[in-house]
Every structure is written in C-alpha cells, then in structure tokens.
Amino acid sequence: MSARERILDRVRAAIGRRDTIDHPGDFEGWRPPPPAGEAEPAPVEAFRRLFEAAGGEVARVADDREAVAWLAEFASSFATATAGATVPESLRPALPGAPPDEAALGVSMARAAVGETGSLVMDARDGRRAQLLVPTHVVFVQEAHVFATLRDALRDVRADLPSAIGLHSGPSKSADIGQIMVKGVHGPGRVVAVLIAGSPPGNPGSPPR
Amino acid sequence: MTAPTRPNDYRAASVATLRDHPGVRDSVGSATRTFDAHRRQAFSQIEPEAWRDWARDVKSHALTHLDRYLEEAEKRLTANGARVHWAESADEALAVLTEIVGRRSVRTAVKGKSMLTEELHVNPHLERLGVHVRETDLGEYIIQLLGEPPSHIVGPAIHKSIDDCRRLFHRELGTAPDAEPDALAAAAREALRAEFLAADLGISGGNFLAADTGTVALIENEGNIRLSTSLPRVHVAFVGIEKVVPRLEDVSGFLQITARAATGQPIGNFVSLLQGPRRGGEVDGPEEVHVVLVDNGRTELLADDAAWEALRCVRCGACLNICPVYRQTGGHAYGWTYSGPIGAIIAPALLGLEEAMPLPYASSLCGACADVCPVRIPIPELLVHWREKAVEAGLAPLTETAALKAFTLAAEHPELYRTGSALLRWTPWKLGGRALPVLGGWMQEREPPEPSARAFRDAWKDGLV
Numbered sequence: 001m002s003a004r005e006r007i008l009d010r011v012r013a014a015i016g017r018r019d020t021i022d023h024p025g026d027f028e029g030w031r032p033p034p035p036a037g038e039a040e041p042a043p044v045e046a047f048r049r050l051f052e053a054a055g056g057e058v059a060r061v062a063d064d065r066e067a068v069a070w071l072a073e074f075a076s077s078f079a080t081a082t083a084g085a086t087v088p089e090s091l092r093p094a095l096p097g098a099p100p101d102e103a104a105l106g107v108s109m110a111r112a113a114v115g116e117t118g119s120l121v122m123d124a125r126d127g128r129r130a131q132l133l134v135p136t137h138v139v140f141v142q143e144a145h146v147f148a149t150l151r152d153a154l155r156d157v158r159a160d161l162p163s164a165i166g167l168h169s170g171p172s173k174s175a176d177i178g179q180i181m182v183k184g185v186h187g188p189g190r191v192v193a194v195l196i197a198g199s200p201p202g203n204p205g206s207p208p209r
Numbered sequence: 210m211t212a213p214t215r216p217n218d219y220r221a222a223s224v225a226t227l228r229d230h231p232g233v234r235d236s237v238g239s240a241t242r243t244f245d246a247h248r249r250q251a252f253s254q255i256e257p258e259a260w261r262d263w264a265r266d267v268k269s270h271a272l273t274h275l276d277r278y279l280e281e282a283e284k285r286l287t288a289n290g291a292r293v294h295w296a297e298s299a300d301e302a303l304a305v306l307t308e309i310v311g312r313r314s315v316r317t318a319v320k321g322k323s324m325l326t327e328e329l330h331v332n333p334h335l336e337r338l339g340v341h342v343r344e345t346d347l348g349e350y351i352i353q354l355l356g357e358p359p360s361h362i363v364g365p366a367i368h369k370s371i372d373d374c375r376r377l378f379h380r381e382l383g384t385a386p387d388a389e390p391d392a393l394a395a396a397a398r399e400a401l402r403a404e405f406l407a408a409d410l411g412i413s414g415g416n417f418l419a420a421d422t423g424t425v426a427l428i429e430n431e432g433n434i435r436l437s438t439s440l441p442r443v444h445v446a447f448v449g450i451e452k453v454v455p456r457l458e459d460v461s462g463f464l465q466i467t468a469r470a471a472t473g474q475p476i477g478n479f480v481s482l483l484q485g486p487r488r489g490g491e492v493d494g495p496e497e498v499h500v501v502l503v504d505n506g507r508t509e510l511l512a513d514d515a516a517w518e519a520l521r522c523v524r525c526g527a528c529l530n531i532c533p534v535y536r537q538t539g540g541h542a543y544g545w546t547y548s549g550p551i552g553a554i555i556a557p558a559l560l561g562l563e564e565a566m567p568l569p570y571a572s573s574l575c576g577a578c579a580d581v582c583p584v585r586i587p588i589p590e591l592l593v594h595w596r597e598k599a600v601e602a603g604l605a606p607l608t609e610t611a612a613l614k615a616f617t618l619a620a621e622h623p624e625l626y627r628t629g630s631a632l633l634r635w636t637p638w639k640l641g642g643r644a645l646p647v648l649g650g651w652m653q654e655r656e657p658p659e660p661s662a663r664a665f666r667d668a669w670k671d672g673l674v
Binding site for chain 1 (some may be wrong): 239240243254255256259260262263266267269270272273274275276279280289295296297301345346347348351364365366367369370371372374390391393394395397398401402405406421422424430431432433435436438439440450455457458459460461462464465474475476477478479480481482483484485486487488490491492493494498502504508511512514517
C-alpha cells in the first residue's frame with residue numbers, strides 16, 4: 001500500500017465516526033455599518049485608501065491618453081525600464097530597456113484590483129520578474145476591473161487561471177529588525193497603482209474609442 | 210544562545226532564558242504587545258464573531274471531508290502540471306527533496322518562511338546533500354545566520370533586539386556598527402538578491418490549498434516567497450494535509466482573517482496563488498512544481514475526538530501574542546517548532562504525549578488564547594484534555610499527582626479534612642511558604658492572604674453563615 005493510501009485510510013478511519021459539518025457558504029466580509037450619514041466607499045475609493053495605508057501610491061487618470069502622459073512624466077526620472085508582456089505598446093516607458101533584475105523601473109498591467117483588501121491582481125502571463133525584481137513598480141489597472149470584494153475577484157480569475165496569480169497590496173516591507181518597518185526588502189519598495197477611468201471594460205489597455 | 214531541542218527541557222530552558230537573557234523577555238513582550246494591538250485594531254473594523262464562525266465552519270467542514278478534498282486537490286494539481294507527493298513522515302517528505310536534488314543537480318536553494326519545513330528539518334537535510342540553502346525572509350535570515358530556530362510563528366526573530374541585529378549584520382555583511390534598519394535591510398536585500406538569481410531550487414510551505422483549483426496560497430509582506438516560487442527552475446511546496454479548503458473563493462476569507470489576526474493588516478502585502486509550473490505563453494516561472502502533502506502525525510491529531518479541532522489552526526500566532534506565559538520567554542524554551550498555546554496542544558499528537566511533556570502545563574488556563582483564535586480552537590479545553598491524558602498515562606507532574614491524591618484522601622475522610630484544614634490555618638505561611646512546591650513560586654512575588662481564624666464548617670455549625 002502506498003503512503004497515499006495509508007494516509008487516506010487513516011483520514012477515513014478518523015473522520016468516519018465523527019459528525020460531518022456543513023460548509024457555511026460564501027465569505028461575506030461582515031462589517032459594521034458605516035457611521036450615520038456616511039456611505040460605504042465605492043470599490044475604487046476603498047482600493048485607494050487601503051493601498052495608500054499599506055504604503056503604496058495611487059494615481060488616477062481619465063483615459064489611456066492621460067495614462068501615457070502620466071507615464072512619460074513619471075518615467076523621466078528613471079534611467080532604465082522593463083515592461084510586462086501584456087502591457088500595451090503605448091504604456092511602455094520610452095526608456096532604455098533593461099532586464100528586470102537590472103531595470104530601475106518596472107511597468108506591469110494588473111488584471112484587476114480589489115476594493116476590500118486594496119490589492120492588485122497580477123497575472124503570471126505578464127511576467128513575474130518584472131513584477132518582483134524592480135525597485136520601483138508602476139501598475140496600470142482599469143477602473144472597470146476593480147472588484148468590491150476579494151471573493152468576487154477570485155471568482156472572476158478562477159475561469160482563466162495562469163500558473164500563478166500574485167496579489168500585490170503595497171510595497172515590500174518587513175518589521176523583522178527590531179520591529180521597525182522598512183520598505184523594499186526583497187520586492188519593490190515603491191509601488192504606484194495607476195487607475196485608468198475611461199477605458200472600456202474587458203479590454204485592458206485598449207486605446208479609447 | 211542555544212535553544213533546547215526537546216519540550217521535556219521546557220522548565221530548565223525557561224528558567225535559563227529569564228536568568229541569562231533578560232533582553233529576550235523585553236523584545237518578545239514588546240513585539241507580542243504590538244502584534245496584539247494591531248490585531249485588536251483590525252478586528253474592530255469588522256464583525257469578528259461572524260468572520261470567526263465562518264472560518265471555523267469552513268475548516269471543520271474541510272476536516273470532516275478531508276479525504277475527498279485531498280483527492281480533489283491532487284487531481285487538480287496534477288491536471289495543472291504539478292507533481293503531487295504524499296509523505297507520512299518527515300523522512301518521506303525529505304526523500305522527495307533527495308530525488309530532486311540528485312536529478313536536477315541542485316547546488317543552491319532559496320526558502321520562504323515555512324513552519325512545516327522547520328518541523329521536517331529541511332535545512333539540515335539539504336546541507337547533508339551538499340546543497341547551500343538560504344532562508345530569505347529577513348527574520349529567518351537573521352536567525353539562520355545565528356544558528357537559531359524561529360521563536361515565533363509570524364516573527365521568527367522577535368526575540369532579537371535591533372542592537373543584536375546591528376552586531377550580526379556588522380559581522381556578516383560589513384554594515385556600520387550603528388546602521389539604521391533601512392541600511393541593514395538594504396544590505397540583506399543585496400546579499401539575498403544574488404542568491405535568488407542563482408538558486409536552482411525554491412522551497413515554500415503553503416498557508417492554504419484550494420481543492421477546486423489546485424491552488425497553493427502563500428501570505429507574506431516581503432516578496433521573498435513570490436521570488437522563491439518564481440525564479441528557480443524547480444519549486445517544492447510542503448503543505449500539511451490539514452491546509453486544504455474546498456474552494457479558491459474560500460481562500461478570499463482566510464487570507465483576510467489570517468492577516469488581521471497575525472499582523473492587523475487587511476491582507477499580506479504579497480499573496481501567491483500558485484497552480485503549477487510555467488505554461489506555454491508565460492515568460493517566466495518554474496519549469497517543475499512539486500506539492501508534498503505531509504501527514505507527520507496530523508492523522509493522529511485528526512483521530513483524537515477532542516484535539517482534532519486544533520487542525521483548524523491557520524498559524525497566525527495570535528494565541529502566542531496574547532499568552533502571558535509565552536510572553537515571558539518567547540518560543541525557544543518550548544523546545545520544538547510550534548511554541549505557545551497552539552504548540553502545546555498539537556505537540557502531544559505530533560511528537561507523542563511523553564515527548565511533549567510538560568507543554569500542556571505551560572499555561573495558566575487564563576483563556577485569552579481562546580478569545581483571540583480566529584478559527585475558534587478551544588485551546589484551554591484542549592490543554593486540560595492533554596493534562597487528563599497525561600494523568601491517565603502516569604505522566605503528570607509528581608507534585609500535582611501527590612497534591613491531588615492528598616486532597617482526594619482528605620475529601621473522602623471528614624476527620625482528616627478537619628485536622629488538615631486546622632493545620633493549614635496555623636501554618637506559618639509567611640515564614641515557610643516559599644519553601645513549598647508550586648505555592649512557593651507563587652509566593653516569591655506575593656503576600657499570601659491571612660487565613661481566617663475560624664474554619665467555614667465551624668462558622669456554619671454555629672449558624673453564623
């Protein structure tokens with residue numbers, strides 16, 4: 001008998017005599033209602049608050065044209081850059097290219113974002129090195145792809161999963177040295193999420209119509 | 210400081226820690242109070258009781274259907290192109306590494322923080338195989354350089370002060386003796402970056418395993434786990450069989466409640482959701498992914514009609530942070546991988562009751578751990594459960610056994626009880642009390658109350674009460 005069979009047999013013997021417990025259903029993220037007179041923040045606003053609270057930066061642009069202008073301005077202080085495989089040509093910085101482990105700036109396209117947790121949903125098809133090795137990471141995401149809850153975002157990606165999804169919710173940080181927070185320990189120490197408002201949903205990075 | 214290697218040494222090890230390393234209590238106390246304050250703040254923003262009910266029920270559901278979900282996870286992972294291994298013991302889990310190291314000519318490995326790989330002693334095994342293995346979590350890196358085991362599930366180096374780190378990094382990485390944490394972290398980043406880029410093998414644990422998609426989920430803040438599981442050609446994830454949950458959607462709840470309970474964050478700054486090796490059309494990622502499903506005593510725990518609930522544990526460390534006993538010494542005194550209240554209730558099943566003694570007694574049963582546990586493990590009840598088992602097995606401390614026997618005898622014989630209670634009332638506690646076992650320790654720092662002049666039973670007889 002294999003280890004697999006022996007383990008499963010012991011599991012079955014152990015749980016066979018025990019009452020089973022039902023799955024309680026979806027995670028609803030139960031929260032107290034907001035103070036009187038205040039509305040629940042919209043997903044984009046919730047994302048901004050949490051991403052900034054976690055040490056990230058957030059920029060909002062009206063459309064792809066503005067995104068291009070924003071990037072030109074932002075990238076001007078960097079020497080070299082790398083861009084993810086799914087970043088459209090227009091959103092690649094006009095800087096000398098460098099491999100991800102040498103580039104000063106990395107630009108990626110997030111598949112989605114999450115209001116509830118302030119997370120960017122990073123797809124392995126965009127390239128993991130460009131998401132992880134650069135000191136400064138710029139991530140574009142369409143506002144139409146900002147989900148209210150993590151549950152809904154995972155439900156959405158479930159239908160089309162790559163080898164890896166990364167949820168990035170702020171810069172790389174650690175408090176392992178004397179409980180003092182430092183940024184940029186392994187991954188990017190500076191991360192900027194750029195929310196693009198005007199683009200049509202379902203087609204990230206496409207030019208405005 | 211060398212940590213003991215078995216729980217049996219707990220008493221001597223905790224005395225030695227407090228006597229010889231008073232700074233440990235300061236560092237651990239400060240870190241655990243900070244963790245706990247963050248947890249309280251994070252829980253105040255949600256309805257924690259509803260979250261905890263949900264988390265308890267999903268875990269209990271998964272555990273009472275564990276065979277089904279393990280088989281489903283195996284099927285999905287295999288379809289995703291990952292190789293699934295089943296390991297009954299640490300030796301079987303390590304054999305998976307031996308095979309990979311030989312076949313892929315592995316010379317160097319990078320590791321993300323994982324308690325299970327500590328439990329399995331992965332690092333010494335790899336070193337025996339001639340592999341240079343590097344811990345890449347900053348806290349784990351610090352204690353690896355010092356040759357120490359982790360002292361906390363979430364913050365492995367919380368027993369080290371900033372000055373301890375300064376001295377270490379000055380010696381190992383040539384940083385200035387008074388370097389600030391930013392400079393220390395930058396030096397570590399540079400040293401570790403080179404190791405990431407060169408490593409043949411990446412090793413991780415797994416916080417959760419979603420059965421329906423075959424997804425290994427990992428939580429962190431530094432990005433080192435993402436790097437360890439993305440850069441090397443081969444990735445091996447060691448996952449305890451109890452980590453499986455039914456659906457990827459369930460992971461959405463666990464990522465949040467675990468982060469809130471552990472560090473007070475809405476979610477770890479980096480989460481990896483790993484389905485398998487790099488696919489066609491992807492520009493990078495490992496060519497080979499192995500998932501090792503590890504038993505190593507977990508089915509023993511599952512078979513215990515009370516203690517099986519401990520398998521719900523998500524390793525957030527909240528019970529360590531709140532524990533007045535853990536706070537005195539940190540984790541090393543406990544003598545094995547899992548310290549604090551959770552360690553004390555899983556040790557008897559994972560190590561054997563005799564080997565785990567006296568950990569079920571390393572608690573005042575104050576109940577704070579049960580109040581904070583995000584999956585509602587009845588920790589104090591399980592501590593008592595193992596104490597009962599220890600009494601049955603004749604493993605209970607002699608003083609406790611003798612005291613209980615004496616009380617039983619007295620309680621069954623009214624005359625003896627009366628004489629005994631009179632004797633106790635006239636005992637010169639303040640003079641001789643400190644020499645007594647158990648009570649003596651209590652009296653080191655406290656004034657015993659003055660016994661009343663009359664016994665309750667005499668007052669009762671006289672109609673005074």
